[in-house]
C-alpha cells in the first residue's frame with residue numbers, strides 16, 4: 001500500500017515511518033479515525049465544537065489534538081486541523097481532501113515549497129479528510145504571532161467591500177513583503193515560486209488571506225509555510241486562472257495577445273519583484289521541466305481516476321502556456 005501521507009510505498013497499511021515522525025512525533029497513529037465523519041457520527045463528539053469553530057465558506061475545519069495515539073476533536077489546544085469533505089454547490093467535493101493533499105505534496109516534493117506536515121486520513125465510515133499540522137502553535141501550546149496579507153495591508157470588508165480579499169494584486173503583496181520582511185530577498189523568491197505554482201496548478205483561490213507572515217523566535221518576520229493549495233478547477237470549472245492579477249497596472253502586450261499569462265508575464269513579474277533574471281529563469285525552468293515527476297505523483301495520488309486525468313490535463317495546459325515566449 002502507498003502511504004496516505006507521502007504516497008511512498010510502505011510495508012503494511014497506514015503511514016510510513018517518516019510521516020509518523022513528522023506528523024505525530026513518531027507515535028503510531030492509525031490512518032483510520034475511531035469515529036465517523038461529521039455526516040454520520042451519532043455521538044455528540046462534534047457538538048461542543050460546532051459552536052466554537054469558525055466556519056469559512058462551506059469548509060468546516062475541526063481542531064484536533066493528539067491524545068496518546070489517538071487524534072480527537074478538541075475545543076482548545078488544537079495541534080492539527082481536520083478538513084472533512086466540504087458541502088456546497090461545487091463539483092466533485094468528495095474529492096476535495098485528495099485534491100488538497102495531492103497539491104500540497106506536489107508543492108513540497110517537487111517544487112521546494114515549504115508546507116506543514118499533512119496527510120489524508122479516513123473516518124470509520126471510510127469518508128476521507130485532509131489533516132494538517134498547525135504551524136502557528138509552539139511546542140508549549142502558545143502561538144506565534146501571525147498575520148495574513150489582508151490584515152497587513154489593512155483592508156477589510158468595511159473598507160473594501162465584500163470581495164476585499166481579491167482587491168490587491170500579487171505585485172502589491174510583493175511590496176508588502178519588501179516593506180515588512182528584513183530578509184526579503186529570500187522571502188520574495190519564495191513568494192514568486194508560490195504564485196507561479198498557483199498558476200501552474202490552477203489554484204484560483206490564492207487571495208490575500210491565503211498568504212501570511214509569521215513572527216519567528218528571534219523576532220523578525222518570514223512568510224508562513226504555504227497552505228490551502230488545491231486545484232480549484234476540479235470543483236469550479238469556470239473559475240478564473242488566478243485569484244489576483246499579477247500586476248497592479250493592467251496587462252502586458254503578451255497577455256492581451258494570448259488572453260492569458262505566459263512566460264513573458266512571469267519574467268516581468270520576477271523583474272518587478274526585484275529578483276535577478278537568472279533566478280527567475282531558473283525557477284520558471286523548474287516548472288517547465290518537471291513533467292515526469294509531476295505526472296507520476298498525480299498517478300500515485302488518491303484522487304478518482306477521471307480527476308487524475310483532468311488534473312494532469314490542466315497542469316499540462318498551464319505548462320504549455322509557460323513555454324510560450326514573446327518577442
Ligand SMILES: [Zn+2]
Pocket residue numbers: 003004005006007008015016017018019020
Ligand atoms: Zn509517508
